Amino acid sequence: MDELTRVREWGADSNGPSDQARTAARTRLRAAMDEESRGLASRGRELSRRLMFRATLAGMTAAAVGVAVVVARGDEDEDEGTPRLSTVSATEVLRRAARRSRTQGSEVPPPRNDQYFYTKTYISRTPVKGGRTRTWTDESWMSVDGSRPSLREEYGKIHNDPPLGEHEVRWPPTVYSKLQKMPTDPDKLLDALRMGQKSSPESDMHVFFEGCMLMMGPRVMPPGLQAAAFEALSKLPRIRLDYDDVDVAGRSAVGVSYPEVDWTFLFDRRTYDYLGLRTKGSVPKKVGKDDWVQTGWYWETRTLQDIQVVDRIGQHA
Known part of the structure; x- marks a missing residue:
C-alpha cells in the first residue's frame, strides 16, 4: 500500500478530522508545496512524493488537533448522570x-x-x-x-x-x-x-x-x-x-x-x-x-x- 492511499483511507475513517480541519490542512499543504517547489526549482530538483505525504499527514494532524477537541458540554444526562x-x-x-x-x-x-x-x-x-x-x-x-x-x-x-x-x-x-x-x-x-x-x-x-x-x-x-x-x-x-x-x-x-x-x-x-x-x-x-x-x-x-x-x-x- 502506497503512502497516498494510506492518507485517503485515514481521512475516510469515521474518526478522522472534521471538514474544517481538512480545509485548514489543504490550505497549509498548498502553501508548503508552493514554498518548497520554489526552493527546489532553484536547485533543479522535483518535490518528492514522500515529502508530499509527510506534509499532508503533518498538516492534517495539526489541523485536527488545533481546530477542535471532544469535551463535556456542561449539561448532564438526567437518566445516566454523565x-x-x-x-x-x-x-x-x-x-x-x-x-x-x-x-x-x-x-x-x-x-x-x-x-x-x-x-x-x-x-x-x-x-x-x-x-x-x-x-x-x-x-x-x-x-x-x-x-x-x-x-x-x-x-x-x-x-x-x-x-x-x-x-x-x-x-x-x-x-x-x-x-x-x-x-x-x-x-x-x-x-x-x-x-x-x-x-x-x-x-x-x-x-x-x-x-x-x-x-x-x-x-x-x-x-x-x-x-x-x-x-x-x-x-x-x-x-x-x-x-x-x-x-x-x-x-x-x-x-x-x-x-x-x-x-x-x-x-x-x-x-x-x-x-x-x-x-x-x-x-x-x-x-x-x-x-x-x-x-x-x-x-x-x-x-x-x-x-x-x-x-x-x-x-x-
Whole structure:
C-alpha cells in the first residue's frame, strides 16, 4: 500500500478530522508545496512524493488537533448522570469559560491596599523529553499594592521581597481600584490589551501574552473582568486547542494557546472552570564568560489552589 492511499483511507475513517480541519490542512499543504517547489526549482530538483505525504499527514494532524477537541458540554444526562460530549473549537472553549466565570463569580472580597493576598499554588514540572515529574505546593503572602514587604515561596524556597520602589509598578495591577478601571466590554478590553497596535499576528500574540499575565498573578477580579478577558481572547483568529490530555491536580484539562507563545490556558473539560496556566521553560547554563544556553526543557503547570485576603504575613483566612 502506497503512502497516498494510506492518507485517503485515514481521512475516510469515521474518526478522522472534521471538514474544517481538512480545509485548514489543504490550505497549509498548498502553501508548503508552493514554498518548497520554489526552493527546489532553484536547485533543479522535483518535490518528492514522500515529502508530499509527510506534509499532508503533518498538516492534517495539526489541523485536527488545533481546530477542535471532544469535551463535556456542561449539561448532564438526567437518566445516566454523565456529561454529553460535543466537538468544540478554541473560540467556543473560551466563550464557555467566560459564561462559567460569570455564573461562578468570586467568593473573595475586594482587598484593601494595605492587605495581603494569601495564595496556595500547586506546581508540577515534567521534562519535555520525558522523566520524573516534580511537584511543589507553595504558599505566599503578597502585598496588594506592593507598599509592604512580601513573603513569596517559589519551588519550595522562601523569598522575602522588599516593598516596590517609588517608581515601580505592577502590570497587570493587583490593586482592586486599578483593576476596576479596566473595561469589561470584550471589544474595549481587546483594544486596551493591544495598547494602540493594529490587529496583526504579532499584536495578537502580544494580546494573548498579556491575557496570560492578567490571569497569572494573585489578584481579585472585579465582576465581569475575567469573563471579558476570555471573550476578548476568543476573538483572536489564530487561537488553538492544545494539551487536551493534561491532568491538573486530578482534573482533566483542555488548553487554549496561541502560536509562538509558550503559555496555555487550562480549563476543566467538564465545567470549563479556569484551572491555571501551562508553560514551556528551560534551565539556563553558562558555557562561557558571557554566554548562556538553554537546557533541560520542561513543561510546567501552575494551579491556584486557594486565594484569600488577609491582614498580615502568616495569616490564613
